[in-house]
Amino acid sequence: MADPDAHLSSTLDVGGALIDRAAVVGCGVIGAAWVARMRLRGVDVRVFDPELNVGVVLDEVMQQAVVAWNGLGLSTDRLGSLMVCESVADAVTDAELVQECVPERLDVKHATLATIEAAIPRAALVASSTSGFKPTDLAVHMEHPDRLIVGHPFNPVYLLPLVEVVGGERTSLGTIDRAMAAYASLGMKPLHVRVEIDAFIADRLLEAVWREAIWLVNDGVATTAEIDDAIRYGFGLRWAQMGLFETYRTAGGAGGMRHFLRQFGPALEWPWTKLTDTPSWTDKLVGTIADQSDDQSGDRTIAELLAERDQNLVAILKALEAVDAGAGKTLAQLRATQR
């Protein structure tokens, strides 16, 4: 695969993004964080959300993003403009990229995409932030499905570089290329998911962990705090920089991956996990998890937790940049093209 970061240096006007005007439709946590990243890269953004408090959410997330980018040592002086619009049509009419971030219901997505499509220029890219639906299923009623992709980001969108780019059966290759380049120019790491499956790559892995974790809580094996500690004092540190396979490759010693697989593979047959079903999603289980989560967080508010999370991510990203590894490389590219 070509290095998607290559777009940054080869095609970019140094000092900003490939696109000048974007629209974000749906401004919850994810939508607002897209807005923040885009504006921080100098893109003018128009938004639409039916909620009355959309301005409050946008302000809060923008403030978090500015603190984070200042923490990274990135300039936040030349923001793209923001316009909150009264309708989807007003928001998207002039956009080069429309990022759809409405709730995860296929009927809602379809209706929103129809409204978007009726108002955009023919050349506009349409990207859905869905974490689950296939682009082919999203585009089923579209007049020009060639311009639809999934562009699935990870929270906090203004800090985490990954965005999964997925095309549907009728998405054009040109659309994929343009989306990869546009996201790279926003300082992200676009990953082209070549085969269209529900939940793509990252969320399939996340869902596997989530399901097993819920079992552990359901069966009283561990609390939410203990499970989080098992992650962040152990393999979570490995995964911030090397992922699953390359870490295991090193565990095989000089024998490498083949040696590791011969040792480890058979253990997959052991009946260790509860992966074959899900616990009943009862009020009792929801209550147990929520109560344990309350205990775990103590009297720290969500705002304090968000600030803590961002501070930690900023520290990790800068540390990885200093050793030229993983997500630190993406940050270095972004820094090189900041105004």
Added chain:
Amino acid sequence: MADPDAHLSSTLDVGGALIDRAAVVGCGVIGAAWVARMRLRGVDVRVFDPELNVGVVLDEVMQQAVVAWNGLGLSTDRLGSLMVCESVADAVTDAELVQECVPERLDVKHATLATIEAAIPRAALVASSTSGFKPTDLAVHMEHPDRLIVGHPFNPVYLLPLVEVVGGERTSLGTIDRAMAAYASLGMKPLHVRVEIDAFIADRLLEAVWREAIWLVNDGVATTAEIDDAIRYGFGLRWAQMGLFETYRTAGGAGGMRHFLRQFGPALEWPWTKLTDTPSWTDKLVGTIADQSDDQSGDRTIAELLAERDQNLVAILKALEAVDAGAGKTLAQLRATQR
């Protein structure tokens, strides 16, 4: 739960570990890394391994560990001694803690534990590094099973703080307490796994991800490199500092965990994942994974990958220490009690 780190400051002679003499039986990658961590904390260690090249492995891993600890700014001047012994009995005869690290076969573990038990002082702690077997099953033939625990570490043991401490049905509470204190004094984060299950906590989560990842490769959805990127540019960064539940708590916004669960919970019912079985572990699949892993690593040797991994982990741990978060807190405690 009491904070296991409390042991460090409350009961420790500042400048070293709670134990003076340890034995490590079985010196592969994990055993050798235990030796390194123990010696770096001033513990005299005797080892036994039937392999002729045990000295080479010990030297290599010790060198890696010294580089890593120097990177952390920790002194490596006053190492505990190392003695490579001719028999298990010679290695363990005088030990306060015996760390068993032989291959993951129950019959081999049983035979090794019998040999260890015949030669140790009555008061010695016996810990197995197993990542899967329950301590009750390990102790089934032991004369004094009260002193056996599982102490399951994470590679690289000299850098990652997590160690899962699991007692069996006949393990004494005193043994658990002593083990928690001993591991904390080695600069680790002991996590008491209160309910005895196969694979404990972390490896159940890891196995869930591994299984799903193998399906993705098997079905040609993604390569090993793409899966690693999906982790290390995205949620891996979150997990290095906050774990699963607290991250999701923040995603619920002001509504917190209850709000998040109401939104996300039902999605667990969707048939997204391949979690219900394992792909056939064919030579073809092993070959595919190994070949992709070879491509991914390019011409970097295992030694180079290990150096890269450790350099990245050192950078992340120092970054987390600077913001007083997660594994950085454990490092700060360790630093405070270094000679």
